[in-house]
Amino acid sequence: MNAPFSGKLAILGMGYIGLPTAVALATRGIEVIGVDVNRDIVAAVSRGEVPFVEPDLAISVSGAVAMGRLTATTETPEADAYIIAVPTPFNGDHTADLSFVQAAVEQVAPKLRPGNIVVLESTSPPGTTQKLAEWISAQRPDLRMPDDSEPNADIFIAHCPERVLPGRIMIEIITNDRVVGGLTPRCAERAASIYRVFAQGEILLTDAASAEMAKLVENAYRDVNIAFANELSLIAESLHIDIWEVIRLANRHPRVKILSPGPGVGGHCIPVDPWFIVSAAPLLSTLIRTAREVNDRRPHHVAEQVVAKAQRFRSPTIACLGLTFKANVDDIRESPAIEVVGLIAAALPEVDILVCDPYVDHVPAALSGYANVRLENAHAAVERADIVVLLVEHEPFKAMRHTRLGGKVAYDTRGVWR
Structure with missing residues (x-):
């Protein structure tokens, strides 16, 4: 169960976290498809360019695209794993606006197959990863969602918050410890296989709500x-x-x-x-x-x-x-x-x-x-x-x-x- 992930991976959101994560995986041999609703961002990444300033990122994006390991599109593809890295701003009353996460789930759900991994990286209030599973279940009642009473779930769902500093993202995304919280222990382990591809820091497994809360804390x-x-x-x-x-x-x-x-x-x-x-x-x-x-x-x-x-x-x-x-x-x-x-x-x-x-x-x-x-x-x-x-x-x-x-x-x- 400790083997790194291998397969096709889609990342929804090509921003300050999604794009560096895509590069970290693609430059280590994973086929990565970056998905974004912004056509200008998709076009820039497809050319091997970076739509924002971050040290060391431009050369990595260029290399990943040149190797054919990183592509970009506005359409969510079929894949073996999905990482959701979209914004989570707050509403006027300071509650979380999860509309971008929900929109991403609506794109992913029709593509899911048994054995797929879905990881939420977007910073979220405790309970959001569970809510993500409920949104998927509403669209895909044919799939068994993970919970403590379901040992044979079809889909593995987890939360892995980013914890990097702008200006040092390409260093810290590799060297920092990662917290991976699953809806079940098996979900956490399957999601951790993705981060074992590139993470040199310790990977700490926990439950989804604790992972969500840890990032907020x-x-x-x-x-x-x-x-x-x-x-x-x-x-x-x-x-x-x-x-x-x-x-x-x-x-x-x-x-x-x-x-x-x-x-x-x-x-x-x-x-x-x-x-x-x-x-x-x-x-x-x-x-x-x-x-x-x-x-x-x-x-x-x-x-x-x-x-x-x-x-x-x-x-x-x-x-x-x-x-x-x-x-x-x-x-x-x-x-x-x-x-x-x-x-x-x-x-x-x-x-x-x-x-x-x-x-x-x-x-x-x-x-x-x-x-x-x-x-x-x-x-x-x-x-x-x-x-x-x-x-x-x-x-x-x-x-x-x-x-x-x-x-x-x-x-x-x-x-x-x-």
Whole structure:
């Protein structure tokens, strides 16, 4: 039962997780079909190109396509195993939006044959993998679904959450431990055979709900600790104390490791996943909810500080450096930097706001409605600006304090210009 998977595998969702997973499998001899509803993404992958920036991914995609191991299509094929890696955003009430997962299941279910493996990688609330089995069963009553009372299930269903860091995906997808949770132990074992093809880290087998919860807990842990740093920064600001110095000193304690404050929390995981825990147990998750509220409030505080600084000028120009959710990637999903810019633009409609990011070549859709926001080269923007706001610590921005900020009001939300 410990042999690696061999056969044809389809991955639904060619995004930041689906495509690297496809490459990790294809470059190790597995025939992989990438499926995506976006025809532009399918066309790019079919050409051996990557539709987003991620170190080391482009050469791997090109090689996998050239070897004939990776193809892309908009139609779900018949395969021996399926990995669902589609988005799971949240609704307005912070409950999980599982519509993309359900749509993927509707594509997979008609293709299933006895012996197939279905793995959900999309981050999901506890119980989603069980719900996936119920959706399949509704479409395919001819197939026996796995449960503790069914030793001879036709289909093997499991959850294996991704746990990689943008900018290091191609390293961490290989080296990180993986949690594989099955609806039954046999489901977990069969799903683990897929990850044994490429994973060098330990593969930890468990039940599906525990695997779902573990991923949410990982990101809630980060969120709570970031909220602690952000709340400390508010307190230090009110007391006119340098928070960066306080954290530096406190972190010299051997059992203290305070994270850095910032303009908010972004990306596809940390701003979303803790809400799934809150929605699952709303009366018991007060700390997790409060941390989310602290971090959600942070972009508003940063924008208010910039607007206050702008009152010193008759007609200031503001340069905002950084639009992505973290440094040195092109990912703008849930970016607090974009939210900060939007709040400033709305509060100061007559003020020119120049946004700069070496990884973003267009004004994001969330800012396109503001006539006073314009994309600009960073050096030109800083030269023109009266106020310079550092929102993302991209490498090209770090040295600017020493070369271009003389005489300007600088607001560093990341602590790299101290």
